Amino acid sequence: MLLRMMDAGRGRFALAGAIIIAALVVLPVAVLAAHAWMADVEHWAHLAQFVLPQALRNTVLLLLGVGLVCAVLGTGSAWLVTAYDFPGRGVLAWALLLPLAVPTYIVAFAYLDLLHPIGPIQTALRTLLGYDSPRQFRLPDLRSLQGAIFVLGFVLYPYVYLTTRAMFLTQSASLLEAARTLGASRLQVFREVALPLARPAIAVGMSLALLETLNDIGASEFLGVQTLTVSIYTTWTTRSDLGAAAQIALSMLALVLALILLERHGRRRQRFANTQRMRPMQPHRLHGLPAAGALVLGGLPVVLGFVLPTAYLINESVKRLNLVGSISSALLQALGNTVLVAVSATVLTVACGLMLAWAGRSLRESTRRLLPRACVRMASLGYAVPGTVLAIGLLPPLLWADRVLGQVLQYSGLLLMGSSAALVLAYAIRFLAIPAGGIEAGLLRIPPSLEQASRLLGESSGRTLWRVHLPLLKPALAASALLVFVDTMKELPATLLLRPLNFETLATWLYAEAARGTYEEGAVAALAIVLTGLLPVILLARTQASRGHH
Template sequence: MAVAFLVVLPVLVLAGHALMADSSHWAHLASYVLPQAMWNTLLLLLGVGIVCAALGTGSAWLVTAYDFPGRSVLTWALLLPLAVPTYIVAFAYLDLMHPIGPVQTFLRAVLGYDSPRQFRLPDLRSLQGAIFILGFVLYPYVYLATRVMFMSQAASLLEAARTLGASRREVFREVVIPLARPAIVVGLSLALLEALNDIGASEFLGVQTLTVSVYTTWTTRSDLGAAAQIALAMLCIIIVLIMLERHGRRRQRFASTQRMRPMQPRRLRGLAAFGALALGAVPVLLGFAIPSAYLVGETFNRLNLVGGVSEQLLRALTNTLFLATTATLLAVACGLMLAWASRSMRESARFNLPRACVRLASLGYAVPGTVLAIGLLTPLLFTDRMLGQLFGYPGLLLMGSTAGLVIAYIIRFVAIPAGSIEAGLTRIPPSLEQASRLLGESSGGTLRRVHLPLLKPALAASALLVFVDTMKELPATLLLRPLNFDTLATWLYAEAARGTYEEGAVAALAIVVAGLLPVILLARTDLRMDS
């Protein structure tokens, strides 16, 4: 109950700030801030949704329904953009596509132009640029969910449609897509939640979204009431996305559980095989390979020029590893506590309170980091004041240290270990626990000697995901970090804001390397499913 309350508290405080703020704030926001920010946010989500749905569904069908040289590599390579945070891709492309950057300089040399005044590509700092970057980074959410659905579709359904005279295109449109629609909606909702949480890419590209508006309202005007009101508008969009995801999953229970013959991929040869490989490689190149190659090149140039890594960057790396390790250990412990309490409650109970707490705790992952940070400001300051009165502590204990950041990370990511461990517990037969209890072992001893050894894969996977997500988290870190405290993400954000891209390349590459770990885990799982 304490963990669930900790997750819900920032949302309740946020709603209270928004409702108690001066009504003149609402009038000002409604006239000057919300219309443009809301419009930009909705257009961004619409564009990103279209790109992610097209790329994710198309690439999933390509590697599932067709067999061609390079397909086995493309199957896991299409997951690689998940390793690169959106703000890092924006950071890389801003330098690559700059009017005097390498891409446009090369094009002008080929076309015979001398200066950017004679020829330049459209500015990447636009809504269209943000849609392009976010879409090519976030499409793996749709790809992963849709590919699993395609692999589980029965070949007999597709063969029946072909027997009735439907063409391959009609089979895809009338049979395959309707069956995969729940998976597409689930993956799309996750991608859109990530797009809504983005602050770095949107601000780098000059798109005034609701997330950027919350951050600038608080940092530049120190107006907590107005920031809370904008954040409340974001929560309305989040509720719609969650309802959309629930709507997409409502009919999944009707899927057949009997073993079905999967469809056999169609073998492609010659020009068709080359075209399929090239088409599938485009998302990987644009979403991962090109920005990663840029970061590697800039990192080597920077290290050769300076002769090593700066002391400030090493300090940021140390801070990042300390925060990620602490938050991971505490989040996994809280997730284990929630999942174990839910398991221990009798199934016959009319209302399973621990299970309800798990559901409430999972809401934290859906709340953007900016909204979470704004909602935590007041509880953290109130706790500091109470601790100061009780123990005579003169300063800020939570807000003035990394404790506030760790609390925010736990609230945001506790859903990952809770869900993973709960799923792992369901795969452990109750007979093992019953046998342990009959032999005289206590409940805690059973957890320690029976369940924890069997839960090692789930614990390791969830800890890895929390660790990497904590390293990449930018919005909450920007708002809650102590003074003169940097992580790799905030260091990169500051260097990009100053336009010194070569300085931030080392930090960006370190985050990308860490992000590859969960992607490799997902790829190995996907390959086992494919085999």
């Protein structure tokens, strides 16, 4: 009886924490809806006539183009390294993840200089073809919708590659061998057996890639593509029109909802019914010219999405350091700001994720009510809200909180908006789903008998969490903290809108330098972000290698 009462108390405490966290996540969307509703109708008429048609058209075309590129590159490369064996396959299997280490705006930043009419690539091509001037031969301008599709597609395809290869690795070899014995070619086996089974995984990967596309602001603005995200940012920064920005943001949220529904639709028939260990497929060995062709074909996305931009950044950083001799104090200050905000956001986000995961475990054992489940689900939806939309929704409540705090503390400045606290809160809401999901998966692997034994020995719920669960959750906590830390370092849209005056991070420093066209100045900051982004990619590569081995 005593244990039941303690479990009930633990459930009520967990429920209260889940409700508070869920309210903070839902608050920006509710504020957006209120401001959009109260905004002048004339604003909406102007937006509907002059802004939304072009922005919506560009956004939809960008999503379609990026989705097609990601589906082809991700699915094709996943099948190539799973179904075929050739020299270099082992390296290629993890190298295909490397573009995830480079944010989209950094790749756009690099390619703007690499593909400039007098840049190194076009100059080399004209030399090979015998032309003397850009007037005689030049590639299509990268500052276009097609250029944005190219950049975003070759950076975001690993989302599809990750999920689809995991599905291919778990497909039973007997199904594929049965198709082969019935006379199907290898292409037919892929098209008619493997691909239909992998559709749910492709839908999940594409939804993640398209959500990242919607969140992008740097690459789209650098390349001159007026998307909904860019429209929200320019409407707020140039016109200071919160109502109009909120109306555009709600239109963008409708697209986000459509993508989520697409992902759910892709998984609606996903079932697991195998009761015995499946035998994985054996890759077909390639030799000679086919093996070389497979290596070149599989390596092309890595070269275009990672090798070329990173080589450019290294070259420009070396040139800059040789010229100046040291890193500027302003850049060092931006690096310090980035690390400080990222560490603070990581601690807060992982702590909230732990509370959510613990709430889900406690409530799952003690109650089946709809409210706890809804709170835990809603608190993990922040990742689906683009950074620009989240920042616009947080502005009014943060300003209201600053006014209240100023009256209570007799302070005339801005405590939240005038410091990095607003950024930390936005990052925590945006990336809460990462630790919540990772820690929940870790808790599911801990047998309930360990907790029950601890409670029978007289330990409280809190001490059981501290002495039993947390030591066993160290890998999940470390992985979640690493992913959140790197994501906060790369986040650009929310940082641009919520940073205090004279506060620069590496991402905003790079954005400012690229806007001014001083690529050498921004290369050092971009290289620092890329090197940090390699950490979670290495973690993902090790996970993929473990899956392939088992």
